[in-house]
Amino acid sequence: MAGGGELTGHGGYRLILLGPPNSGKGTQAGRIAERLGIPAISTGDMLRQAVAAGTELGRRVEEILASGELVDDATMAEVVRERLREGDTRPGFLLDGYPRTLPQAETLEAILGERGEELDAAVLVEVPEEELLARALGRGRDDDTEEVLRERFRVYREKTAPLVGYYEERDLLRRVDGDRPVPEVTSRIFHALGVADQGAARSGGAAAAAARPGSSGASGGSPVASGTLAAGGHGRAVGATGKEARKR
Numbered sequence: 001m002a003g004g005g006e007l008t009g010h011g012g013y014r015l016i017l018l019g020p021p022n023s024g025k026g027t028q029a030g031r032i033a034e035r036l037g038i039p040a041i042s043t044g045d046m047l048r049q050a051v052a053a054g055t056e057l058g059r060r061v062e063e064i065l066a067s068g069e070l071v072d073d074a075t076m077a078e079v080v081r082e083r084l085r086e087g088d089t090r091p092g093f094l095l096d097g098y099p100r101t102l103p104q105a106e107t108l109e110a111i112l113g114e115r116g117e118e119l120d121a122a123v124l125v126e127v128p129e130e131e132l133l134a135r136a137l138g139r140g141r142d143d144d145t146e147e148v149l150r151e152r153f154r155v156y157r158e159k160t161a162p163l164v165g166y167y168e169e170r171d172l173l174r175r176v177d178g179d180r181p182v183p184e185v186t187s188r189i190f191h192a193l194g195v196a197d198q199g200a201a202r203s204g205g206a207a208a209a210a211a212r213p214g215s216s217g218a219s220g221g222s223p224v225a226s227g228t229l230a231a232g233g234h235g236r237a238v239g240a241t242g243k244e245a246r247k248r
């Protein structure tokens, strides 16, 4: 596929979303997936649900989740392999929170390879760590203690950040500035993917309009799809669900 431009012509989107903890990835995943008609798959949500339901998997991972460490790669491989077998991933998927280590990236490549498929893009939502930490602590309603939060960042730097180079080498990486209002980030992600982002301006007003960098014709104003993205605001975004799940 062409680097930096449109996605491939197989008619689907196989995407992953990378970014540090608390970068708003979950919210973006919901918005992007809804617009593209693909499932947003959050492994964090899946694990939290398993914990809440008290399944065997849930009991196994509960302490690890609470500590900010990562669940082992073999367990995650099972979880993701099984999830990607479901029929709703046929038109594509947006993985949020997987892969998180180099071995996981290789596993994903293998799982897709078995199906004769490959990844289309890895979107990196970039926000400075200090900014995220300040935001999370300033909010005063953390799901995590400061200690756990710092641990999550440390793990990200050590285990997950190397994926940036991994996907860069494969010409799949798309960097997006995540330190902006939600609709603007969404708009930038669509732009990075070469997807028309009608609707972003509608839900984001001036901010989103300003977000269209040098607006190629692709993001211009065909009204046809303009309702689609706005629908992301109906509370069905996976990110919202994820946050709620975390509270339970």
Ligand code: AMP
Pocket (backbone or CB within 6 Å): 021, 043, 044, 045, 047, 064, 065, 066, 068, 069, 070, 071, 072, 076, 096, 097, 098, 099, 100, 104, 152
């Ligand atoms: P998240 O909501 O993506 O931040 O995930 C919450 C927690 O679930 C993480 O801190 C990890 O303990 C665990 N987790 C989620 N996805 C993965 C993964 N791909 N590999 C290992 N652990 C994961």
